[in-house]
Amino acid sequence: MVPIIRKIRPEEYDLLREFLYQAIYLPEGVEPPPRSVVDLPELQVYVMDFGTRLGDHCLVAEVKGKVVGAAWCRIMEDYGHIDNGIPSLAIALLPAYRGRGIGTRLLKGLLLLLRENGYLRASLSVQKDNPALHLYQQIGFKVVKEKGTEYLMLWDDTVQSFDGLSPIR
Numbered sequence: 001m002v003p004i005i006r007k008i009r010p011e012e013y014d015l016l017r018e019f020l021y022q023a024i025y026l027p028e029g030v031e032p033p034p035r036s037v038v039d040l041p042e043l044q045v046y047v048m049d050f051g052t053r054l055g056d057h058c059l060v061a062e063v064k065g066k067v068v069g070a071a072w073c074r075i076m077e078d079y080g081h082i083d084n085g086i087p088s089l090a091i092a093l094l095p096a097y098r099g100r101g102i103g104t105r106l107l108k109g110l111l112l113l114l115r116e117n118g119y120l121r122a123s124l125s126v127q128k129d130n131p132a133l134h135l136y137q138q139i140g141f142k143v144v145k146e147k148g149t150e151y152l153m154l155w156d157d158t159v160q161s162f163d164g165l166s167p168i169r
Contacts, residue, residue, distance in 0.1 A: 001063055003102050005109050008058040012067060016047040016058070019070040023092035025130045045076045046090055055087045057117065059109045061102045069093035071106035073114065079125035080152060082144070086121045087114060091132075103132070107139055111155060120157040125150050 008015075020038045037043065050056055050072070058072035073089035080088035089110060093103055114122055124141065126133050127150055141153040 003061040003063045003068065005059055005061055005105050008060050010051055013050045015067055016050055016070060016072060019092040020046050022094060023090050025127045027129060045078050057110065057113050059106055059113065061106055068097040069102050069106055071110040073110060073122060080123045082123045082154060086123050087119055089122050089124050104135060107135065115157060122155045124153050126153060
């Protein structure tokens with residue numbers, strides 16, 4: 001099962017609502033919140049009117065015609081906000097597709113897409129105990145601030161060029 005990594009199509013933007021929900025980190029044993037949690041204003045900033053703003057970029061992973069993951073970014077004041085020139089990103093996979101390297105491919109592809117569009121930095125926020133922290137560190141994100149149980153992280157291609165970012169086909 002090799003996923004196809006591609007740009008999201010406008011008719012698929014509504015899928016971001018599901019992937020926003022999937023992006024919520026839940027430690028083991030924690031009850032998932034209701035799906036309506038994505039309607040909160042602090043979460044809607046990730047998906048509302050996606051595709052209409054400068055800096056809106058998204059890649060999806062498709063397996064056998066089904067979108068199973070998404071990595072997207074936009075310039076927004078979210079949990080990962082650093083400044084108005086740096087896109088914040090989010091990434092999520094459906095649970096059955098985690099741990100297979102798909103997230104790595106999505107994230108590398110999104111960073112390459114950002115680079116191709118003139119963005120040499122990207123930020124994100126991650127819970128300290130989220131296993132995805134290791135993925136972000138491997139790709140080159142650095143912790144720039146601790147915020148309670150979270151890290152604010154920055155990918156900065158102006159400081160270090162990150163190898164391993166190859167074009168998406």
